[in-house]
């Protein structure tokens with residue numbers, strides 16, 4: 001095998017296959033690499049100019065694209081680039097999540113059934129619930145003058161929102177929160193303490209508990225239809241038939257997996273930025289009209305998902321030929337920080353005109369179906385925190401903690417302090 005030296009980090013590289021030109025090969029670690037753990041959305045900032053695309057020879061090998069237009073083109077071409085049903089490193093998924101892991105045309109059939117769940121009317125119905133829960137939580141933490149913003153604030157609204165989608169009592173949010181924490185953080189802790197098998201078992205047990213709750217709600221909705229996600233699925237049809245119970249549970253559980261930690265993550269990153277940059281807190285204070293634009297910009301700047309695709313045929317793109325079956329990593333942060341799309345991308349500007357065009361929620365047929373719900377939650381979070389807590393900053397005695405995976409980056413703890421406020 002030939003050996004090469006990465007021009008950026010000076011790492012010694014090895015070419016994985018003769019067909020890949022040596023100048024395209026880098027030992028890039030998308031999970032634990034120093035570029036990722038420093039600030040995940042900026043991981044590819046130092047690579048983009050020199051490498052429009054490169055091949056990482058780690059984790060079995062995968063292609064990485066670094067520019068907005070290439071990433072968008074790939075996401076919009078599902079006939080050439082299909083879903084990859086496994087992690088990176090490869091780890092076949094025990095079940096195919098609907099509709100996320102389906103390719104067109106099957107994907108569109110299921111996505112259509114889900115569309116009414118996220119209609120503007122449904123989102124408007126959830127808004128008061130989301131606002132109430134955030135307002136109550138801000139009032140609870142404000143007098144304390146300190147808290148872990150992840151556990152005590154950012155994790156709470158997504159679970160409550162899920163209760164709202166299911167049409168069950170919002171007080172169940174604590175149970176979902178527990179399950180969400182077990183899935184995201186518990187599994188990682190268990191992995192480190194007890195190894196892969198124990199972590200897999202924890203994930204399976206947690207998923208089973210979610211399915212058990214969903215089964216009870218489904219049984220109830222069969223008798224008492226409501227204006228909620230499972231009622232919509234019970235009435236939906238695919239291929240001229242009703243959805244099976246397994247399909248409904250699969251879709252409903254994906255909404256839990258996809259909607260909770262991603263929303264909590266983007267929220268906690270937004271507050272991390274604001275805590276580190278008090279001048280932006282001042283821009284928000286007393287300026288209600290700025291919140292929609294600030295929300296879009298913080299979503300652009302902090303977006304991180306790393307989406308995977310698999311070449312469905314040999315494809316020529318960006319000067320390389322990607323062989324059928326090869327895996328491709330599309331880092332949304334790389335797209336969002338591309339100066340060809342967003343001028344001065346590393347500067348957060350609430351006056352940026354095109355932040356709404358960011359790639360945080362992907363593009364093409366799989367574009368996030370919960371985008372508007374997630375955006376609404378972040379805007380309300382910014383409004384409610386800004387209204388009550390004036391001068392929050394990072395706790396100088398306790399560092400924040402980050403967790404990265406092949407797909408996501410979440411803040412595990414975000415200890416913050418402020419002048420206690422009586423409300």
Ligand code: HEM
Pocket residue numbers: 099100101111254255256258259260262263264266305307308332360361362363365366367368369370371373374375
């Ligand atoms: C800030 C929060 C969120 C982010 C950053 C995010 C990000 C994403 C991304 C990048 C994808 C595309 C994956 C791909 O192309 O393979 C996606 C898909 C999806 N998201 Fe989100 N998401 C968020 C919140 C939510 C919420 C709140 C829900 C629902 C309650 C949700 C449900 C879904 C579903 C069901 C899909 C699959 C769509 C499909 O395959 O057609 N997401 N999300």
